[in-house]
Amino acid sequence: MLVALTGGIASGKSTVAARLAQLGAVVVDADRVAREVVEPGTPALARIAEEFGPGVIADDGTLDRAALGAIIFGDDEARRLLNAITHPAVGERSRELFAAALAEEPDAVVVYDVPLLVNERGEGRADEFDRVVAVSADEETRVRRLVELRGLDEAEARRRIAAQAPEAARLAIADHVVDANGTLEETLAQVDALWSSLRGVGGAA
Numbered sequence: 001m002l003v004a005l006t007g008g009i010a011s012g013k014s015t016v017a018a019r020l021a022q023l024g025a026v027v028v029d030a031d032r033v034a035r036e037v038v039e040p041g042t043p044a045l046a047r048i049a050e051e052f053g054p055g056v057i058a059d060d061g062t063l064d065r066a067a068l069g070a071i072i073f074g075d076d077e078a079r080r081l082l083n084a085i086t087h088p089a090v091g092e093r094s095r096e097l098f099a100a101a102l103a104e105e106p107d108a109v110v111v112y113d114v115p116l117l118v119n120e121r122g123e124g125r126a127d128e129f130d131r132v133v134a135v136s137a138d139e140e141t142r143v144r145r146l147v148e149l150r151g152l153d154e155a156e157a158r159r160r161i162a163a164q165a166p167e168a169a170r171l172a173i174a175d176h177v178v179d180a181n182g183t184l185e186e187t188l189a190q191v192d193a194l195w196s197s198l199r200g201v202g203g204a205a
């Protein structure tokens with residue numbers, strides 16, 4: 001079974017994914033795949049350097065993530081360009097990882113931790129998945145987490161949130177919603193219940 005786990009930045013997706021992994025899911029992390037496809041020597045990194053200039057490449061030849069982030073989170077056109085370069089490669093590599101996990105364990109629950117399953121127009125790839133789970137947290141909660149836990153300033157936190165689809169677009173495509181506004185324990189209890197229902201659907205123990 002292939003499950004998409006989506007949610008806005010700092011909603012708690014990775015926390016939910018980590019619990020699902022503990023329970024037995026195979027997790028594929030889109031953010032991690034997105035790092036792999038821009039490693040030195042990849043065609044995607046070469047295109048990024050071409051389009052965004054040498055300022056986004058660090059001295060050791062790796063992507064300067066802070067420099068590129070400073071450009072794309074405040075500029076829709078630049079972000080679309082970056083997405084057009086990276087997303088096909090992320091999709092292709094992710095599908096390889098799903099296939100490998102399912103070949104190794106046909107009954108596996110493969111969870112794709114992916115922030116950008118839909119865009120602001122509600123367009124996306126939800127139909128590639130057996131289930132879509134959205135992790136939902138209010139904007140103010142997410143801003144607070146980005147400021148307190150990740151050291152962003154408030155304006156930067158809001159820019160990153162605004163660079164993603166609105167909450168309503170994610171909720172519209174979700175089969176199941178995890179409310180991550182409460183305590184960590186409350187979130188994890190919902191994940192345990194979700195896991196039981198996913199195992200029930202799959203039919204395998």
Ligand SMILES: CC(C)(COP(=O)(O)OP(=O)(O)OC[C@H]1O[C@@H](n2cnc3c(N)ncnc32)[C@H](O)[C@@H]1O)[C@@H](O)C(=O)NCCC(=O)NCCS
Binds near residue numbers: 008082090163
């Ligand atoms: C812009 C980059 C260099 C910033 O790197 P940085 O290390 O600061 O952030 P990181 O990659 O860990 O992402 C953190 C969060 O930012 C959000 N985010 C990342 N890229 C985007 C994007 N293109 N649009 C909207 N939100 C994004 C996601 O919620 C993600 O979980 C990097 O995010 C990137 O290369 N993004 C393009 C690839 C992409 O879309 N990744 C998201 C998963 S497919």
Ligand SMILES: Nc1ncnc2c1ncn2[C@@H]1O[C@H](COP(=O)(O)OP(=O)(O)OP(=O)(O)O)[C@@H](O)[C@H]1O
Binds near residue numbers: 007010012015031
């Ligand atoms: N109720 C809660 N549910 C989930 N996370 C919580 C909760 N309360 C606090 N947190 C904290 O909020 C943070 C959420 O970060 P996490 O990396 O899980 O989010 P994310 O949605 O994966 O973000 P990103 O899109 O940036 O990868 C974690 O540090 C987590 O411990």
